[in-house]
Amino acid sequence: MIDYHLHTSRCCHAEGSPAEYLAVAEEIGLPEIGFADHFPLGLLDYTPRVQVTMLPAELDDYLEEIENLKAASPLVRVKTGIEIDYLPGTEKKLEQLLTKYSFDYVIGSIHFLDGWDFTHPFYAESYKERDLEALYETYFELVWNACRSGYFDIIGHIDVIKKFGYRPQGAIDHYLQETARVLAETDTSFELNTAGRDAPVSEFYPDRRLLEAALAQGVTITVGSDAHGPGQVGRYFDKAEKLLREVGFRALATFTKRSRSLIPF
Ligand SMILES: [Zn+2]
Numbered sequence: 001m002i003d004y005h006l007h008t009s010r011c012c013h014a015e016g017s018p019a020e021y022l023a024v025a026e027e028i029g030l031p032e033i034g035f036a037d038h039f040p041l042g043l044l045d046y047t048p049r050v051q052v053t054m055l056p057a058e059l060d061d062y063l064e065e066i067e068n069l070k071a072a073s074p075l076v077r078v079k080t081g082i083e084i085d086y087l088p089g090t091e092k093k094l095e096q097l098l099t100k101y102s103f104d105y106v107i108g109s110i111h112f113l114d115g116w117d118f119t120h121p122f123y124a125e126s127y128k129e130r131d132l133e134a135l136y137e138t139y140f141e142l143v144w145n146a147c148r149s150g151y152f153d154i155i156g157h158i159d160v161i162k163k164f165g166y167r168p169q170g171a172i173d174h175y176l177q178e179t180a181r182v183l184a185e186t187d188t189s190f191e192l193n194t195a196g197r198d199a200p201v202s203e204f205y206p207d208r209r210l211l212e213a214a215l216a217q218g219v220t221i222t223v224g225s226d227a228h229g230p231g232q233v234g235r236y237f238d239k240a241e242k243l244l245r246e247v248g249f250r251a252l253a254t255f256t257k258r259s260r261s262l263i264p265f
């Protein structure tokens with residue numbers, strides 16, 4: 001397994017240095033890891049209600065620290081990733097920024113809906129006042145637009161809208177099927193993100209039905225623990241590997257300088 005979704009203390013809501021995450025990866029025998037800390041929202045001119053990303057001034061240090069770690073890690077391959085919020089209207093800015101920095105891969109994630117940080121426990125009460133049908137529609141439309149933007153190699157925790165266990169009354173299958181179709185059409189990868197098991201919803205992202213639909217359409221997948229502390233590196237990877245095998249995945253997507261290759265597992 002690979003762990004392509006690691007945070008660091010720079011984002012202000014995680015703990016540990018990259019070297020500490022790497023030490024755990026080595027200990028549990030992962031062949032490859034990638035850091036994907038939160039891209040500075042300030043560079044996208046967005047100010048969240050609480051600080052959840054590194055500051056613009058830290059990005060260069062983040063990149064340098066990981067490059068240094070790459071060179072000093074003979075056992076585990078280390079990749080330089082980043083997790084960037086897909087915020088409609090910031091596409092032009094994002095395009096310019098992406099030419100300035102060298103990443104192995106870019107995870108596109110949605111954490112905000114009209115200024116609501118809907119993945120943050122502080123604001124989870126807000127789900128109670130929402131029309132969940134409309135909310136799911138809005139969320140998945142953003143996911144599809146993120147894919148179509150072409151700026152992201154991987155979509156992060158693709159059905160994270162379920163994080164606190166709120167789901168519409170009606171079926172959601174059409175969202176999952178359409179998401180698989182758009183991933184395939186735009187040749188975007190997605191991830192099996194194991195963090196959801198420790199969230200109120202208590203299941204991986206995404207729903208197994210989306211894994212199945214995506215595989216059927218030839219979509220490629222990465223795996224990530226979304227670790228916000230070194231102790232979470234590779235969390236539930238035994239279960240993740242079993243699930244991926246059951247569904248029928250036999251390869252994982254890896255990235256170098258934003259070019260994808262597949263490794264069997
Ligand atoms: Zn985070």
Ligand SMILES: [Zn+2]
Nearest residue numbers: 083109156157
């Ligand atoms: Zn995220």
